[in-house]
Amino acid sequence: MMTLISEDITSSAKIIHGDCLEAMSLIPDNSIDLIITDPPYNLGKFMKGRGTNMGKMRNNHFAYSGWDDLDFENWCMQMDVFLKECHRILKKKGNLLIFMSIIKVETIINIANQYKLYYKTVGIWHKTNPLPRNMNLQFVNSTEAWLHFVNDATTGTFNNRGKVVHDFVESATINNSERKFGKHPTQKPLQVMCHFIDLLSNEDDVVLDPFMGSGSAGVGCKLLKRKFVGIELSEEYYNIAKNRIIAGK
Numbered sequence: 001m002m003t004l005i006s007e008d009i010t011s012s013a014k015i016i017h018g019d020c021l022e023a024m025s026l027i028p029d030n031s032i033d034l035i036i037t038d039p040p041y042n043l044g045k046f047m048k049g050r051g052t053n054m055g056k057m058r059n060n061h062f063a064y065s066g067w068d069d070l071d072f073e074n075w076c077m078q079m080d081v082f083l084k085e086c087h088r089i090l091k092k093k094g095n096l097l098i099f100m101s102i103i104k105v106e107t108i109i110n111i112a113n114q115y116k117l118y119y120k121t122v123g124i125w126h127k128t129n130p131l132p133r134n135m136n137l138q139f140v141n142s143t144e145a146w147l148h149f150v151n152d153a154t155t156g157t158f159n160n161r162g163k164v165v166h167d168f169v170e171s172a173t174i175n176n177s178e179r180k181f182g183k184h185p186t187q188k189p190l191q192v193m194c195h196f197i198d199l200l201s202n203e204d205d206v207v208l209d210p211f212m213g214s215g216s217a218g219v220g221c222k223l224l225k226r227k228f229v230g231i232e233l234s235e236e237y238y239n240i241a242k243n244r245i246i247a248g249k
């Protein structure tokens, strides 16, 4: 067990430095309106095994970040505890939005199904300017999946305001202003986080990101007037998130 350090960094944002499974166990039942998160994708070992052309990128490649190193069985166990906790702490009808590698989508759906997390949608985030790694050898990876579940009900908040919302989001990767306080190898663009926070929660709702990274969900919550709780294991990323949320960018 590691010590959890918790700070109220604004009037509506609390962030916790430590292991999210431990921190989530302390969150009361039925207290969260939306969980939006980007957990390890269980691709670290897979990518290292392949290794092609990654030498120059190691400092800023998630496969070498140290937080996605579990073997498949242990990662499934971690996701099992995580999703069970999501069910317990989400309110009935609360939304869960998880980003995921496309090849692990079915695993997540199968685990979530055990915990009354009602599967709604799998969608795609398309990055319009991915690194053109190995572009002369293969299709350049430019997509990630996201999954939407509703807790213990078939529908929850969905603020489409009468418009058709496709299961596809598109954006460039992050711009420099979002890197002002430091770099995270898998930082999500604010634009993408705000899209989901706006659709799946309301003003003053409580939003949790248990794998907060550089805090993009927390910045989105500040801009959209939601209360935010974030958890991050790495001190470096915790501090980036803290500075970003306080600055609101």
Ligand SMILES: C[S@@+](CC[C@H](N)C(=O)[O-])C[C@H]1O[C@@H](n2cnc3c(N)ncnc32)[C@H](O)[C@@H]1O
Binding pocket: 018, 019, 020, 021, 037, 038, 039, 040, 067, 184, 186, 187, 188, 189, 210, 211, 212, 213, 214, 215, 216, 217, 231, 232, 233, 234, 237
């Ligand atoms: C995919 S990244 C999240 C990136 C984030 N969405 C952003 O926009 O910056 C996953 C993060 O989860 C953190 N992490 C991994 N295991 C964790 C755990 N058990 N508890 C809390 N954080 C964890 C990693 O340090 C990493 O920053």
